[in-house]
Amino acid sequence: MTEKEYNSKISARTAVPPTCFSFIFHRKGGSHVNIMADYQVGQIVEMRKPHPCGNNQWEIIRIGMDFRIKCTKCGRSIMIPRSKFEKGVKKIVQGG
Numbered sequence: 001m002t003e004k005e006y007n008s009k010i011s012a013r014t015a016v017p018p019t020c021f022s023f024i025f026h027r028k029g030g031s032h033v034n035i036m037a038d039y040q041v042g043q044i045v046e047m048r049k050p051h052p053c054g055n056n057q058w059e060i061i062r063i064g065m066d067f068r069i070k071c072t073k074c075g076r077s078i079m080i081p082r083s084k085f086e087k088g089v090k091k092i093v094q095g096g
């Protein structure tokens, strides 16, 4: 095998768009799905970073470019960019 053939094989194997990955995870099931799944208003999610009040469960109250989530303990709501939200979610507690 020439070096060129080798490289084209490698790139063919690794050049999968990220959207395909999320699609696969979404369809397949398993522990990753909750993180990749679509979120819905009313869902309670557990975040990696707890609120200063000590609670780390949040209710989704608005979905868009930014998410608005409300602390289920003290009732404060914050805006958070979708990408940051998705990275911060540990699991969906209920409503998923």
Ligand SMILES: [Zn+2]
Residues within 6 Å of the ligand: 051, 052, 053, 054, 055, 071, 072, 073, 074, 075, 076
């Ligand atoms: Zn709070």
